[in-house]
Structure formats: C-alpha cells, structure tokens
Amino acid sequence: MGAQNQATTVGDLAVLVRSKNAGPFWLTFDVMFEDEPTYRRVRDAGVIDKPTVASMFHRDPKEVIVVNHDAALAIKVSFPRPQSSGSKLDSDVYGGQQYAPLLGLPVPD
C-alpha cells in the first residue's frame, strides 16, 4: 500500500515494469505481477487501457495495443515509436527507459 492519503500505484504492485523495442519501429511495455489476485485487481479495474496510455504518451488511441496475458500475469502495451530506434531524433536506442510514466497510475482498492 502507498503512504497515507496516497493511492496505491502500478509501481507499488508490479514485480516488473519494462519497456523495449519490438523491432526498430515499435515500442512495447510489459507490466508483470507476482500473483493472480494482484494481476486481476489491476486488470479488472482497467487501470492500463488504450485511452489512458494514448493520452499519457501523446499517441493516437487507434495505434495503441493493450493485451492482458493471463498466463503470464502481465499487461502488455505496444505502439509505434515516434521515430525509429537510433535515428537522429531518438533518445533511447533500446527503448528501455520509456515505462516510468506507467508507474504512477493509481490502482483502486
């Protein structure tokens, strides 16, 4: 649980949150949980959905993919990179440091 008066967040509950290239033109994010109840709590509350992700990263909701992977106890998000990996406007060749904004998403009790 978060501190008093502070909502519990995805960062509090996940055992792994990561981002990575899925090929040079896509970014993908994995949010993984330790156990079924925690995973279901976040999944069923719809904490990570297309509109939330699109607005957070300034993307078009039509190009955002959100998949709930029950066997992996994971929620997966993918969307095209704003620029390809390692090109002149890119700042993260591996795409490894793009997940931080997801950590602060509040999860209802």
Add this chain to the structure above:
Amino acid sequence: MASFSVVSATGMLGSGFQPESLDKAIALGAEMIGCDAGSTDGGPSYLARGGSHFSEPAMKRDAEAILTRAVPKKLPVVIGSAGTAGSDATLATMVGLVKEIARENKLNFRMAVIHSEQTKETVLRHLRENRARALPPAAPLDEAMVEESLHIVAMMGVEPIQKAFADGADVVIAGRSSDTSIFAALPLLKGFDAGIVWHMAKILECGAAAVTQRLAPDSMMAVLHDESFDVFPLREDYRCSAQSIASHTLYENADPFELVEPSGTLYTREARYEEISDRAVRVSGSRFVRNENGYTVKLEGARQAGYSTIVPGAVRDPYILAEMDEWLAQLDRSIRARLLRTIGNRKYEIVTRVYGRDGVMGALEPTPRTEGHEAFILWDVISESQELSRTIATSLSHMAVHNPIPKWHGLISGVAFPYSPAEIDRGPVYEFHLNHVLVPDDPTALFRTEFEEV
C-alpha cells in the same frame, strides 16, 4: 513417442555462457545446438557500417565452446544473424572466426554459409513487380528508398537453413535470420508439429532469458514431444516457472499472442504452461497457421542521414533552469539569425535534448518540465557534411554559453562544458528506413548458400 532435443547456447553469440551448460545439455541428449548472433536492438549503425556489437574475441570464445563440443559428436549447429546485422560484412567476420577455430582445434566439417544481404537490383525488381509491401507504421516502399540504402538484408525463415542441412551441412552459419528459424528449422524438417516447434523456438532464442532470475547469460534446453515441449535451464541455480516461460512471449513482440514468421503466424493464446518439476515447464496448445497470402520475407535497411557534431553542456543557475524553455527558444532564434549570415540557406538541424526535462522520452514525455537543481543539455547538429556540422556547432556553443536571461544584467557564462573543445564530431548518422516485406519467388530465392569443407 518421438522426441527431439534442442539446446540454445546463449541469447546472443558473444554475450557468454558456461561451457559446462552445453556439456550437461549433450549429456542429457541434445541433438542440435543453435545460437542467435544478431539483433537490431543496438540501432542502425551495425547494419550501416558492417561492425559487430560484440568483439571478435567474445564471439570466437562462444563459437569455439559450441563447435568443439558439437563437431566431434556430429551434432548439427546453426548460428544465425551472424555478427549482429547479418550483412555480408559481418557474416564474413563470423566465417573467418569459425575457420580459425576449426584450424586451431583440428575440427573437420561441412559448413554452409547462407547470405542474406540483398542487392538494390533484387529489391527494385520485387518493387516493380508489385511484390513489396509496407508493414505498419511504414509508408509504401519507393525506388528512392532502395537507392539510398547503404545495406539491405532480408530475414530468412527456416527454408534456407533446412535446405543447407538437406545438402549435407554439419554447421550452418547464416546471415540475417528470424530468431526463431535458427531453432525451428531442424525440428520442422523432422516433422514435429509447427505450433509446438515455433513456440519452443521463441522461448529458446534468448537462451536463459526466460528463467525466473537470470544472473548472467547462459544456455537453455528444450525437449520436443508430439504435442508439447519441455523447457529447462542447464545451470543448477536457474529455474523456469510457468509464469517465466509464459512471459517470454511478451519479450520484444508487439503482440504476445500472435508471432509472425515468414511462412505464417504462431498463435499462443490457448497455450498451456505446466510446471513438471521445480525447474522445468511443459508447454502445449499453441497453433501455427500458414500464411494465406503467400510467403513474405522482411527487409531491414539502413541509410545515412547526415553527419553529426554534438555539444554536451550543463546548467546549474536556478534562474536559467526556471526559464529553460524560453531561454532555449531565444538561443534558437539567435543561432538561426547568425547562421543565415554565415552559411546562408544550407540545410541543417539542431536536436536539443534537455536531461532533467524530457531528454529521455522526448515526444513521449507526459511532464516536459525542467525540475531539479541542474540540467544536462545535449545539442546535436546534423547536416550534409561533418565540416558544416562542426561550423554550426562552434557558433552554437559560443552563443549558448553567453545566451542572456532577463534576471542578470551583463554578460553571463550560462553553460558548463565538460570538454575542450566543447564540440565533438560524431561522424555519420544512420537510420533504419525499411520496414517492408517482399514476396519472393520461393522461400529460398533471396538467400545464396555456399558450401565449404572446413
């Protein structure tokens, strides 16, 4: 009941593994050794320049550990995406290392070398015959994109590797290959179910990446059965769990339930993951559906996008930090006015990354505000020549350091440069610019294979 055992030496050739893990896999009955040697993770420069991510000693050490174990026992070996990008240049590097290893260890084998680099003519021919398609989010392929390519590779499926084995190869060194084809080629040739094989290959391609807690890269083994496969690590202190194996379909894929291969798509939504011991997992239930629209081969291409000179600098003054956006906008106006007088209308671009604001995430940053008591600024000047980029960068650094803010009256020095000179020539800038597939004459048509008795 038929079975076939496959071991993946490590996730990327050159990243290392414990040789004892391969010894153990062989003792347990491994019938082939595969190893992926490539990736586009490191960006376009490897394909563009023909260099490898790992050093030659690192790649040689891993290849030697594989070949000295496999060859005496007649175990087939597949090394795919040789030398990072799989272009002819890095394939040649890998082949050179393999021959050196054979000579030094007195190994004899029949080696197949499969080239995946494409000529512009080949790609243009497919384009003109309407046999090139864009993958989202790419624009359609055009002739200019092909012409400006420095190198183009095609990603092979299992068929060229299978053909090499059918023609008597003991060791296959392949250019750019889909990561999974390296491990799927031989089991498919032996008639195992495609859904089981491709899923197994997806888990093995990263070596021990799919264990619960990986301390260092290492080997991973799978035993194929008629309707399932078992997967487990070789190191005693590693273990797989149902979740760790299920999770691996997430890795580096946009969609974890649909994995696209040249010949079709693997659907893993119905897959079942069962822990059969404290460290092994049995996987079943995946389906492979062949492409209805025919066979497609993905291209990777890199082009040059100018020359870069960078200027790293930092700000500690709280008044500049508080007005960072306005201060940089003013600098931009000043430098553009100045450059119009010195270089005229020659084209250039200045990419400004502010670490402490949105340096890491750029356009994706939800809160692009400068926070904290210092900020790092990385200016990147890109133009058609190194000389022009440097000319611009020297003006830029001078104007940046003295760029005023309203708070202070008089000349300031507002940027801390860590280096003298402040400007660093970075050389050519590259970018991946092809995200397209070709419809080949047949699955092996784009790949040229040479045999050699080593």
